[in-house]
Amino acid sequence: MNKKIAVLGAGSWGTTLAILAARNGCRTLLWGHNREHMASLAQDRENKRYLPGPVFPENLSVTSDLAEVAGFCNLILVSVPSHAFKDTLLKLKAYLPDGIQIAWATKGFNSDNGSLLHKVVADIFSEQTPAALLSGPSFAAEVAADLPTAITIASPQPDFAALLADILHSERFRTYTNSDLIGVEVGGAVKNVMAIAAGIADGLGLGANTRAALITRGLNEIIRLGVKLGGKQETFMGLAGLGDLILTCTDNQSRNRRFGLALGQGKDRAEAIQEIGQEIEGISAAKETFLLAKKHGVDMPITEQTYKVLYEGLAPLEAVQNLLAREQKAES
Template identity: 80%
Template sequence: MNKKISVLGAGSWGTALAILAARNGCPTLLWGHNPDHIATLARDRQNRRYLPDAAFPESLAVTSDLAEVAAFSNLILVAVPSHAFKDTLIKLKPYVSDEVKIAWATKGFNPQTGALLHEIVAEVFSTQTPAAAISGPSFAREVAAELPTAITIASSQPDFASQLADILHSGRFRAYTSSDLIGVEVGGAVKNVLAIATGIADGLGFGANTRAALITRGLTEVIRLGIKLGGKQETFMGLAGLGDLILTSTDNQSRNRRFGLALGQGKDRTAATQEIGQEIEGVSAAKETFLLAQKYGIEMPITEQTYKVLYEGLAPLTAVQNLLAREQKPES
């Protein structure tokens, strides 16, 4: 394979994807913003902080220099938190050529505007820049451990989606392609909000019945918003919708679920955040999703109650009671 790829973001997910590409025979450069952290990765040939059991393949190099990133490859895969997504692209732009291709494994909205991330790529670069989103049920540790995983790569340019799939697809990692960029982005962002809600319910001591109801009705909320924004319903029934929602809502590898568990167990937002010690995308996504629902007049009661717990100090138990007290109505 002659393809090269640069991965931006040396956290758990960016590191796992860089390791995956390198294992597949693709020369890979992993960038991180902290020079000291990158120096440690170069010395240890592994990311002890986030993926301590995954050694770096020989074809994986590291850097903290964006100029080196751009010189290495015109295919850039961004895996930084959503709040840093736009700023990272702005810093990258002076170094890249007009042939740059931008993919991202970041899940969320732009915190300042609520924009989808493909809109940020078009704003910083151009509407003609090849753009693709990678999403689906995938924990970084399991990908790094080569446990079977399936994801979706969405792009309005099928050739670009196929190129990325060729780089990432392996005997233990299946990459499907899709043309529904909006649907894949919405599913990846809103599922984090619902994972917090499910974690809260479990933290309160509720059972499997409650969890199943929240996931099912939460999926309805994802579909309502996603279709309004231009996504396709079948996307939300696939890996980037239902698949990712189930994963994030039911397994404690999910930071968003663990954050919700802590809230349900009585910890405040600050203490819960400190306990996790990593980015919790669902916190900002709850605000952006709630504001989008208000803007478009979409009924999203689980999202609304989660927002009120996070931003208005509503007690988690009261939020659940508010959901149960809603007017009786047909399911569909």
């Protein structure tokens, strides 16, 4: 109980990670920006809105005060949506002492300029700040229900990765460490775009063959972009690449897949977002991935067609026809 960690973000995944750390005997503080929501968590000892069921352990406390977070410990795990990532860290920095350690479970890009999130951390703090990312195939509800799960903790600092692994690893939650922060970041962000595409295909009733082809070719796109940005090809064959891609493209617990399903079934974007009622990271990731691919000259046809559906009003069926009409070529 001498270990401490603060988790920023009281959605389903942040709450799950806080519960996991607390179950493992770590003193844990969960922060959320909405005072009323955090007050209800403190009273109910449960996140009835985003993670109904699991009861908070006694060693898990909650707050809406960033100053309290800074005074609690120097190990911060960020699990806010990607569009709020930079702003949350900027607000937190005003309260933080030296020696901060930053980890994040956010999957996406910096919405300001499409940069990877480790660059945001380095810009706000320093290049020497211990930094790590948690990623991999992990639905919050299953982790909270203590179902077997394996994830990747990526960091260029092995000691920091080992510390996080020690806090989170349990008999039912297996942690693997990886030094390829870029590869793990790209895999975690772009798989959400592919999940929207897979959902669209299934919403159109195109079948299992189409879904399998889309996942396979989608992985190719992720690898091409990831390697171009400095990631290692082998990373994309692991949990944070292929594993996360399969999970989010094939199971309806995925918000991104459900969003795509709704579009494929003829619902408009606003209606689909309202139905899901939580953050859908693949929407912004589609734009940011498309722009990154153009900037670096990376061929990403599935991403391009998904972007056009979301941002240019292209009909989902026409997007599929555009993919099928592409010039025949060798598989690569």
